[in-house]
Amino acid sequence: MRHVISLLIENESGALSRVSGLFSARGYNIESLTVAPTEDLSMSRMTIVTTGSDDIIEQITKQLNKLVEVVKVVDISEAAHIERELMLVKVRATGKDREEIKRTADIFRAHIIDVTDASYVVELTGNQGKLDAFIGAIDPALILETVRSGVCGIGRGDRVLKV
């Protein structure tokens, strides 16, 4: 099962490698991992997308909590939550493809943020499914590069991850 784990961690050098080291040493999957400081600069917020049985997810949360620099851990996918990911795609855009790509971008509410004679850079945010669908809608031969930020997540409503 896919889980989205959010955590707050002290903003110390090496903190990230403690988390990534934990996953590799214990053989846990990381589908994506994103991290950046929060409004309180002494702390970073990390979102980890992982898969595993209930037992494994339980161990993952316990092991993360055990890291001395980790302040709080929540499996936000246990309840209503929102996930977003940012994607930048550079596509070859010449001739009739230019219009076609523009139309597809509009349908997905994506933005074209860089234009040359031969290419576009398309910016798109959404959940993973939406991003995957956009990629699926573009002729693979036209895709020059894709960059995805990995998933950020937040609980809905009253669910707040804060110290």
Added chain:
Amino acid sequence: MVLSGAEIVIRCLQEEKVEYVFGYPGGAVLFLYDALFQQDKVRHVLVRHEQAAVHAADGFARSTEKVGVALVTSGPGATNAVTGIATAYCDSIPMVIISGQVPTAAIGQDAFQEVDTVGITRPCVKHNFLVKDVRDIALTMKKAFYLARTGRPGPVLVDIPKDVTMQRCEFEYPKEISMRSYNPVVKGHSGQIKKAVQLLLEAKRPMIYTGGGVVLANAAEQITRLTRLLGYPITNTLMGLGGYPFGDRQYLGMPGMHGTFEANMAMHYSDVLLAVGARFDDRVIGNPAHFAEEPRKIIHIDIDPSSISKRVKVDVPIVGDVREVLEEMIRQLEAGEARPNPDALATWWKQVEEWRSRRCMAYKNSDEIIKPQFVIQKLWEVTGGEAIVTSDVGQHQMWAAQYYGFDKPRRWLNSGGLGTMGVGLPYAMGAKLANPDMPVACVTGEASIQMNIQELSTCRQFRLPIKICNLNNRYLGMVRQWQELFHGGRYSESYMDSLPDFAKLAESYGHVGIRIDRPADVEGALREAFTTYKNELVFLDFQIDATENVYPMVQGGKGLTEMILSAEDL
């Protein structure tokens, strides 16, 4: 007061009441050694290899309840220390390791004797720090000791670049410490404890299984009281030996791979299992699928939530300090009227006694050739069971665990989790310095002892009258045993050729060496070592039966009830 970084480190050690630092100098720690030189509160023990420094500090910690401290230089000093750190980590031993680092400006430049010590040790420490500013030293040291000794204990490494030890700043040692990201739970949940007590009282086939957590929490007294109050059988893991008195009727011996028949059968067929500070290691429960076949309710007390339901599903988890939780259990039991069902208990004990009557620890002694079990029994007799016994890793370790009856905690020091050959002698050094009035014996094998034999020199310098009992079978015995049983007797690289004359070797270091070839001489030699040569290190080189194997045995992958009890079972 304005001090140098090096002086601050040493002052922090003084504030923490550190008596001994085990270490080895080098370029990156010269200022630290200079600061050590100019004071006399913290004593330094110069070992002959950094691995031994960490093991000795670890042995010091195991035999007391104090934090062990080691000091090593950058690069090779730090890498030599890694085995020692990992060993302590696997057995949850509180330690602080200080390592020198190249100057801050040189970090990342492939400088001389530079390694990423924080990176290398990250997976085998409870936590580690790189101190980049002299003003952070005092707080970091405070945190290091606090982290090492609280919660689930473990080694903490502090890496200090050379320039930071030179810089100066105002020194003040923090009185209090609190970390928002680190708050181990100490008191157990009272509702869960109530549930546990109820479950225990309803049990028909109860069993208590305790481990290293009881020793680490200094809860031997509490576990003994609870066990006697309930009248239930109890087993102690290899790490928990001495948690409950060996000689007591309720004690069934050690569980697991080389545990007793009765302990393993009772673990397996219990209907309620109380696990206390023990982590369901694969060497203890054998094949987890086989263990799960028999239905039973499990109560698990552990300070580390990640130890609970890791390998075995637990019904009543209790996160907290063993001692606190046991005291609460005892309080609840004593306050209530309910007592265990005497009829069910009598039936269960009848079954347990039947298992015990198999006398699985009996062995065939000999007049001609020394049996290792006999040496350990004699060691127990000669020391009145009152020695601190350290061991290395192998067959001798199992025989020491099986045949030296430990009645008290912190008397048995060995590497259980990592199984590190070479710990025996350094553990004995740490234990002897911490307990100068107690006899200390190191049970070892001719292979293990050679992994840190250089420490005979340290023992001479610091006059440590350890009694080394070398169970010399001329083999990597434990390896040979597996090759005999599971690899068709093909003894690939397990014969120890070209052994030194250990007695002479010991003599050359200035110690007493005795070689013992006949069973009739075993007791005499031991008595001589502990009386005539009381104040000397004595190397007793027992030439034992090379073909002897450790039994009972649960093979890897097998279940606890599928034991080989003796060679006749094969």
